[in-house]
Amino acid sequence: MAKRVGAEGSFAVAEAVRLADTDVVAAYPITPQTHIVERLSEMVADGDLNANFIYVESEHSAMSACLGSAAVGARTFTSTAGQGLELMHEVLYLASSMRLPIVMAVTDRALSGPLNVWGDHSDAMATRDCGWIQYFAENAQEAFDLTLCAFKIAEHHDVLFPVMVHMDGFHVSHVVEPYLLPDKEELGDFLPPIDYPYPLDPNKPVSMGAFAPPAVYSECRKAQDVAVNGTIAAVANVWNEFNKQLGRQYKPIETYKTEDAETILIAIGSFNQMASVAVDKMRAEGKKVGLVRIRLWRPFPLAAFRQAIKSAKNIVVFERSMSYGGTVGPVCAEVKSALYGIKDAPRVTSFIGGLGGRDMSPKHFEGLFKRAQEIFDKNLDIQYETIGVRE
Amino acid sequence: MAKKDFELTWKEIPVGAIVHEPGNASEYQTGDWRSQMPVLDRDKCVKCGICYRFCPEPCIVKDDEGYYVADLFYCKGCGICAYECPKDAITIVKEEH
Incomplete structure (x- = not known):
């Protein structure tokens, strides 16, 4: 029987890794690490999890150890955040191009500088194009469920890609809540x-991570791109199976009160829960507003996204990271790209906020809807606004 | 390798670009990169093998008569052998393609 327990999101992730009978955990144990691996190292020390825990000297080494572990066919987990994910960056591309089924929980944090270890999506967005399957959990229950699912997805023979389970640093990782x-x-x-179908085996030697000259590199890249784009159905199927087994349903694109919504807010991560309260209040006032939560971020579920925003005349994007020097933030760029060429495409306005641990309440989200309406009504020429900043 | 790398279509790339025939790097003609080649003067050569030890490829092999000669299938024409030869028995000659 399921137990209802109160715990940090971090501990919920650790429980999922334990239940998955993970073979190897390779992780850097110090900041910006979270309690995920602290709890896992306790489990291993106490004999509650029969895994090899490899303490490494950096996140770059953590991911490198994970490559080796996954390549011999061991169930492999690591976790990091913020600067740690940045230090890992180079090796992330190797994991995806070598098609190694590694699972990593990322408790998304801001990037320096100024130095800040609180939550936002700067780290997640910097790894956007590294070829991993990436999705977002919004609370402790989702963090548990989606970490468990990540192993099944990554190891699925139709998939064989590493999976990043994102959750907001502090708002999910450090908050105690029931699950x-x-x-x-x-x-x-x-x-x-x-x-794993291609494990390193002395009796059947193979070369992994070999070089590819210009004559074949493009072919390798196209093969990888087509393969990762083809995983959307497999991801959704695993989530459907999870629902059958445990009764909680996840979808690549989650919608909330969008049926007849004229204005739809699009966001990623735990702040969606605040946004949904704002939507409830505004719906009670008769306003046709709704919320689209992007759960599966990579590969981007284009068809499901377009279906979800069908009724919208106005789209409001809220995101927790910047693309310095860019025209909009990374999420808005994705949204605009997804809408381009659609007949009578909705208007889009974009807000950036919640940076480096700055909170957003339902009231703030109500304010976003109002400001967006003003931008649309007055036809203001604004690419995006950074909100909640003292002028 | 059944097919050369420049003949493979993207659909024929193995999952993870894994090479299932280990050691097939020996089929890769690094000599392709070369614009100059080493030429050995057998009258000057004393068969000391210093070029053999310094060749980074390593593509220099001992022939039946005991001379050390570069295998041009692999030789990239770097010139280290000529630089290291104590008898100046190796000269680097520009190749016309």
Whole structure:
């Protein structure tokens, strides 16, 4: 029977890694690390998880150790955030191009400088194009569920890509909240043992990570791009199976009160929960507003996204990172690209906020809707606004 | 390798670009990169093997008569052998393509 427990999101992730019978955890144990690996190292030390815990000297080494571990066919997990994800950056591309099924929880944090370890999506967006499957959990329950699902997705023979499970630093990782912790029996055969099809084996030697000259590099890249874009159905199927087994449904694009919505807010991450309260209040006032939560960020579920915003005349994007020197933030750029060429495409306005741990309440989100309306009504020529900043 | 790398279509790239025939780097003609080649003067050569030890490729092999000669399938024409030869037995000659 599932137990209802109160815990940090970090601990919920650690429980999922334990239930998955993970073989190897390679992680850098100091800031910007979270309690995820602290808890995992306790589990290993106490004998609650029969895994090799590799303490490494940097995040670059952590991901490098994960490459080796996954390449021999071991179920592999790591976790990092912020500056740590940046230090790992080079190796992230190797994991995806070598198609190694590594699972990583990222408790998204701001990047320096100025030095700030609080939550935003600067780190996540900097890894946007590294070829991993990336999705977002908005609370402890989702962090637990989606970490568990990540192993099944990454190791699925139709997928074989590393998976990043994003969750907001502090708002999810450090907040104590209740979640349902299932036992092994309840999981049934949802997560079978890993069966990586190309493990390193002295009796059947292969070369991984070999070089590719100009004559073949483009072919390798196209093969990888087509493969990762082709994983959307497999990701959704795993989430459907999870729902059958444990009764909680996840979708690549989540909608909230969007059926007849004329103005739709689009956001990523835990602040969506604040935004949904604002939507409730405005709906009660008769305003046709709704919320689209991008859960699967990479590969981007274009068809589901276009379906979800069908009724919208106005789109408001809220995001927690900047593209310095760019025309809009990374999420808005994706949204605008997804809308381009659609007949009678909705108007888009964009806000950036919640940076470096700055909070957003439902009232702030109500304010966003109002300001967006003003921008649309007056036809103001504004690419994006940075909100909540003292002038 | 059944097919040369420049013949492979993207659909034929193995998952993860894994090379399933280990050691097939020996089929890769690094000599392609060369614009100059080493020429050995056998009258000056004393068969000391210093060029053999310094060649970074390493593409220099001992022939039946005991001379050390570069295998031009692999030789990139870097000139290290000529630089290191104590008898100036190796000269680097520009190649016309």
